[in-house]
Structures are given as structure tokens and as C-alpha cells.
Amino acid sequence: MNENKVDFERCDCNVIHEDVVNSVRDGMPHEESLYDLAEIFKVFGDTTRIKILYALFASEMCVCDIAVLLNMTQSAISHQLRVLKQARLVKYRKEGKVVYYSLDDEHVKQIFDQGLIHITERNKI
Amino acid sequence: MNENKVDFERCDCNVIHEDVVNSVRDGMPHEESLYDLAEIFKVFGDTTRIKILYALFASEMCVCDIAVLLNMTQSAISHQLRVLKQARLVKYRKEGKVVYYSLDDEHVKQIFDQGLIHITERNKI
DNA sequence: AAAAAATATGAGCAAATATTCATATGAAAT
DNA sequence: ATTTCATATGAATATTTGCTCATATTTTTT
Known part of the structure; x- marks a missing residue:
């Protein structure tokens, strides 16, 4: 009961539905999970990186x-590949001085597809 | 054949695999689609907005x-809700001076889930 | 009609981020 | 060994973006 106490002063309005707030809070995932989730989507949230991923989709x-x-x-490109590498979305292999990049995640396509479904459905209207 | 000509000078290296570049380019979606896709993920790429979406997942x-x-x-919050509204991820209904927000997309959960699958799989190692 | 309450919004600021530029690294060719 | 080529990386810059603060809008209450 006590840990549910929050800093009401930060919000310049009164709680309207304290019960809703409390029950929703109980169902919220951990702060860290939500942060990680946002981090992943942030990586997808750049045109250049999206293009790179789409390209690697077709070929190494x-x-x-x-x-x-x-x-x-x-x-x-090299800078962006580093970001993708850190997110473990791409992997690489060296062949002499040439470095070949490829996708390192089976979920990339599924994440892409869901995003595409959203924007196509949305634009139907 | 001519439209495949690109500004090689912009890149400070020689084309290594022109055939690969050309075939990948042919398979790339339109610039606009890729931009829209990145825009959607950008909306998901913020902790506050992720939290809001998760909350609305549980309840209006x-x-x-x-x-x-x-x-x-x-x-x-209001500023972020505007972003989510513009991306058509949330909708609202007014009741007096109170505005209730709720999810406006069946795909939100699927996009979330794919992102979660990625981070959980990734952290298994 | 006036005050109060919930929400929206514009301007300003600080932090984050994508690209450029110069340069470093490492491997192959000469 | 030296040069060349592909890639990586640090610093600097420009742009984007999330939040704050002040204020506007809208509806309810008195």
C-alpha cells in the first residue's frame, strides 16, 4: 500500500481514478524491460538503418x-552498422580487407512486417 | 539501366560488387515506404511513449x-499523446473536461511482442 | 458571470543523435 | 617496405527531440 504512494506534486492535476492508476501500475513491466524495448525500436527508427536492414534482407x-x-x-554507413551491430541485428565476416555484413536476427523481418502492416492499414482510410 | 547510375563520387570507395548492388536496389521498397516505416518505429523508440502504450494496454x-x-x-504526457495520436496509435473520447485515451491499433501488441521476443532472445546468451 | 479544473499548445532549452571530416587501422598488392 | 584500398573511429557540427514553463482552450461548478 505504501509503495504505491507517488509524488502527486509532480503532476499539476488531481488523481481522477486512483483505482485505475493502481491496477495499471501493478500490471506494468519493470522499468528496465520498457527501457530495453524502447531502445530496440529506436534502432529501427532511422531511415538509414531501415534501408541498411532492408538491403541486408536481400543479400549479404x-x-x-x-x-x-x-x-x-x-x-x-560504418557508424550506423556499429549501432546495428551493438543491437545484435547484424553480424559480419571478414574476407581480407572487405567486411561483409548480414542480418543476425530472425525477428527482424517479423518486426518489420508488423510495422508495415500498421502503416498500410493506417493509410487505407 | 540509366536510372541505376548513382553518384559514385559520394562514396569514397569503389563498387566492389556492382551486380549485388543493382539486384538489391531493384528489390528495395520505395523511399517513402521506408521513411514511413522508420517514422513508426521512431514513435515506439521512446520510453515515455512505450510506457503510455503499455498503460493503455491495460486500461483506458x-x-x-x-x-x-x-x-x-x-x-x-499531453505532448507525447499528441505524437501517438498523429501516428494513429491511440484514440480518445471526451467526457466533460476529461479526455480518455485508449489504443487505436490492433497491431500495437504484435509490434510490441516482436520487439520483446528480440530482446529476450538476445539476452539469453 | 466568474472561478476552477482538465487538457492542449507554443516557445525555449537541454540532451541526444546523424552526418561530416580527418585520421587511424589493418590487410593486400606492388 | 611502401603504397593502396576497405573499413573503423574520434571530434565537431547540425539537426532532432523531449521536457519545462507559461498560457490558451474548453467544460464544469459555483
Whole structure:
């Protein structure tokens, strides 16, 4: 009962439905899970990274190829690949001085598809 | 053949696999679709908005309730609700001076779930 | 009609982020 | 060994973005 006490002063309004607030709070996942979830979607939330993932969807590619495909700097691509690598969405293999990147997650397509379903359904109206 | 010509100068490296680049380019969705896709994920890519969506998952709530639940300003919540509204992820109904928000998309849960699957699988290692 | 309450919104600010530029690293070719 | 090429990376810059603060709007209450 006591841990449900929150800082009401932070909100410049009164609680309207204290019961709803309490029951919803009990069902909320841990702060950390929600943070991680947002972090993953943040990675997907950039056009360049989306393009890279879509490209790797079709084929394994080296950094230079991706840069040419997207008409962007090698450096910019390399920076973004690092982000994707840290999120464990892509993996790489080295062959001499060339580094080939490919998808490292079976869920990427499913996440993509759900996003696409949303925007296509939404635009139907 | 001509439209495949791109500005190679922008990339400070030579094309390594021109065939791969061309075939991948042919399979790429339109620029606009990719932009929209990134936009949707961008909406999911914020902890506050993720929390709001999770809360609305459990129950319809008014702005003030959400603010108290998340221990944040009414203004901050209202701003974020606008973003969610524009992305057509939430809808609202007015009852007097109180505005109740709720989810406006059956796909939200599926998108969430895919994201969760990714982070849980990833953390298994 | 006036005050109060819930929500919305515009401007400003601070933090985060994507790209550029210069340069480092590492492997292959000469 | 030296040069060349593919990639990585740190610093700087420009843009985006989330929150705060003040205030507007709308509905209810008195």
C-alpha cells in the first residue's frame, strides 16, 4: 500500500481514478524491460538503418556496397552498422580487407512486417 | 539501366560488387515506404511513449491518470499523446473536461511482442 | 458571470543523435 | 617496405527531440 504512494506534486492535476492508476501500475513491466524495448525500436527508427536492414534482407553486403546503394558516405554507413551491430541485428565476416555484413536476427523481418502492416492499414482510410 | 547510375563520387570507395548492388536496389521498397516505416518505429523508440502504450494496454486512461502513473508532468504526457495520436496509435473520447485515451491499433501488441521476443532472445546468451 | 479544473499548445532549452571530416587501422598488392 | 584500398573511429557540427514553463482552450461548478 505504501509503495504505491507517488509524488502527486509532480503532476499539476488531481488523481481522477486512483483505482485505475493502481491496477495499471501493478500490471506494468519493470522499468528496465520498457527501457530495453524502447531502445530496440529506436534502432529501427532511422531511415538509414531501415534501408541498411532492408538491403541486408536481400543479400549479404560489404560496407562499400551499402554506401553506394544508399548513396551515402562510407563513414556514415560504418557508424550506423556499429549501432546495428551493438543491437545484435547484424553480424559480419571478414574476407581480407572487405567486411561483409548480414542480418543476425530472425525477428527482424517479423518486426518489420508488423510495422508495415500498421502503416498500410493506417493509410487505407 | 540509366536510372541505376548513382553518384559514385559520394562514396569514397569503389563498387566492389556492382551486380549485388543493382539486384538489391531493384528489390528495395520505395523511399517513402521506408521513411514511413522508420517514422513508426521512431514513435515506439521512446520510453515515455512505450510506457503510455503499455498503460493503455491495460486500461483506458485520462491524461491526468497517466501523468500520475508515470510520475510526469501533465504537459509532457499531453505532448507525447499528441505524437501517438498523429501516428494513429491511440484514440480518445471526451467526457466533460476529461479526455480518455485508449489504443487505436490492433497491431500495437504484435509490434510490441516482436520487439520483446528480440530482446529476450538476445539476452539469453 | 466568474472561478476552477482538465487538457492542449507554443516557445525555449537541454540532451541526444546523424552526418561530416580527418585520421587511424589493418590487410593486400606492388 | 611502401603504397593502396576497405573499413573503423574520434571530434565537431547540425539537426532532432523531449521536457519545462507559461498560457490558451474548453467544460464544469459555483
